[in-house]
Amino acid sequence: MNAGGEGDNPLPGPLGQLLKMLEEEGEALVEHLAELRVRLIVFAAAFAAGMTIGWLYSPHVLALFQRAVGRLIFVAPAEALMTRVKIASAIGLTLALPVGLYQAWRFVAPALFPEEKRLLRFFLWAGSLLYAGGLAFGYWVVYPVSLSFFLAFGTDGLRPAIVVSRHLAFFLGTTVSFGIAFQLPLALLLLVKAGILTAQRLKEVRRPALFACVVAAAALTPADIVSHVLMAVPLVLLYELAVWLAPRFERKSESA
Amino acid sequence: MSKSFNLLDHLEFVRLRLLRAIAAYAASAALGFWFAPFAIDALMVNEAGLSNLVFLSPTEALRARIKLALAMGLLLGLPFILYQVWALFVPAMDRRTRRVTLFLIPAVYLLFVAGVAFCLVAVLPLAVRFLLGFGGEQLHQEISVANYLSFVIGFTLPFGVIFELPVVVIAFTKLGILRPEALARQRKYAIFGIFVAAAVFTPPDVVSQVMLAAPIVVLYECSIILARLVEPKRAEADEVELEGGV
DSSP states (O other): OHHHHHHHSOOOHHHHHHHHHHHHTHHHHHHHHHHHHHHHHHHHHHHHHHHHHHHHHHHHHHHHHHHHHSOEEEOSTTHHHHHHHHHHHHHHHHHHHHHHHHHHHHHHGGGSOHHHHHHHHHHHHHHHHHHHHHHHHIIIIIHHHHHHHHHTTOOSSSOOOEEHHHHHHHHHHHHHHHHHHTTHHHHHHHHHHTTSSOHHHHHHTHHHHHHHHHHHHHHHSOSOHHHHHHHHHHHHHHHHHHHHHHHHHSOHHHHO | OHHHHHHHHHHHHHHHHHHHHHHHHHHHHHHHHHHHHHHHHHHSOGGGTOOOOBOOSTTHHHHHHHHHHHHHHHHHHHHHHHHHHHHHHGGGSOHHHHHHHHHHHHHHHHHHHHHHHHIIIIIHHHHHHHHHTTOOSSSEEOOBHHHHHHHHHHHHHHHHHHTTHHHHHHHHHHHTSOOHHHHHHTHHHHHHHHHHHHHHHSOSSHHHHHHHHHHHHHHHHHHHHHHHHHHHHHHHHHHHHHHHHO
């Protein structure tokens, strides 16, 4: 009956194809959805567990902040609570991210060709390592350097009393944004792999691209010159890394 | 010709009512401005560990005072504003409706004030103590006056509004939209919904949730009783209307 109905009134284009596929492979689809549901629940559970750990750990983070700035204050009634919730969520998300990526991988992998699998595996590992590298660079270099740079502008009569929510924004701006910005070479290599960019083209546009790196660094960091420079330099290096790696990612079949 | 004259006349009337309402609000806000420093002292919850506030920018103290004056202006001027709104609709009402709606004004106002007072006396200290408890050795408390007043106003106003529940229920019963039996039948779900809403609107601790939910449940029960008192009259009125129509 369904097939007949479909034949009577075929929807044009991809929507029709989707409907046809739904009818032909309905059971398989339901199975997939059930699997997706389980994987999402696993991720949500990991996030909840990570957030609990983050909540228990958040006083230590506040102590860390307080040692870094001297005097840490909260200026709105709910700010202390909200800051702890934000710290807990950030820690929870960080802890749950590997679980989420693994679940996504397990969900997608069966549908991929070996070649694609290899590529995805490379991108996942490289992305995670670059993200961790960006975080580490931000945490151990950018955050302390830019913070001490700014606090040095205080004097005996001008003492820091840093508002905790703003300090948290500053902290995330100097760490998480580096983890994200460090994904630049992967984004470029993905475009090369897709045939949108070529290694040759990457070399040709080097000058405007480096300028774009500097501009993007200004946009991604808190409005200060120190973390701006500290981001622009690694972005330029990462662009060069992408230029160096790009020939290996070019499409062989099309050039042949 | 006479129609346009009437319209102009009516607009003139609306303008008068609007100006009087604005004047009443302005006067009570001015009173609130004068009274604001005392009010700020009174609003600080000493027993919750809040004994001083700071201002973080040069203009903040004045801005906070104006904000508080506007809120207090609403609290003080509400009966006058309500009266002007009522007077605006007087020409459209018959004598009985006029009398009933005029009595609604003090009811609305008293319920609003009761809600605000309940929040300030019973719930606000709990909430402030709960929230300030997250500060500590590493995180010093320097609550700024504008932030604190925004918090207090944003926390108190919903109480004043929610306490209007009986008036809303009576109005809907009179209009025939609600029936007291339906309210009584849905009690289980209503109480559950009230507790869920109270959990959403208060800081995440059980005490302030119950502090908000309990009075609403009481108001809900009062509404049912009042609606039962109101309803037979509505039926009579319908009959009278029907007879009059026939």
